[in-house]
Amino acid sequence: MSTVRNLTVAALIALTPGCATGPNSVQESELAGYRARNLAVEEKNPGLAAGLGLLPGGGSFYGRAYGFGVVNLLLWPLSIFWDPVSGHDAAELINYQATRAHVASLKKHDMDELDAQLESDAIDVKRYTLDKRRIDEKYNL
16 A cells, blocks of 8 residues: 555656746746846856756756756656756756846946946936936846
């Protein structure tokens, strides 16, 4: 009876969408916008993450989901049904977070330079306002 229960649990786990959650639809759209503007950062390769998901726990470990990596290692070879997807999703979420941080850093740098120009009277308030709008349009989606 315990063998049937174990197989049932393994089958239910195999049918779940994966252990690591990826970016939600809003985040995916935002990441696509950053990619279109060449502002995206790829810290993790989603294709590599999916490929590593075929190895015992590889996708989860690559996606920094170490606890799930151990579980997938223990459930291998069944985990090859969900770990490639989990690895891909985790890599995309890592890339989204890295991109958001990168864009925030770039925008802060540009705004700091603009503020310094205003403070040193290198530009007037009108020029500051126009340049600030340009910076906002460049980094905000």
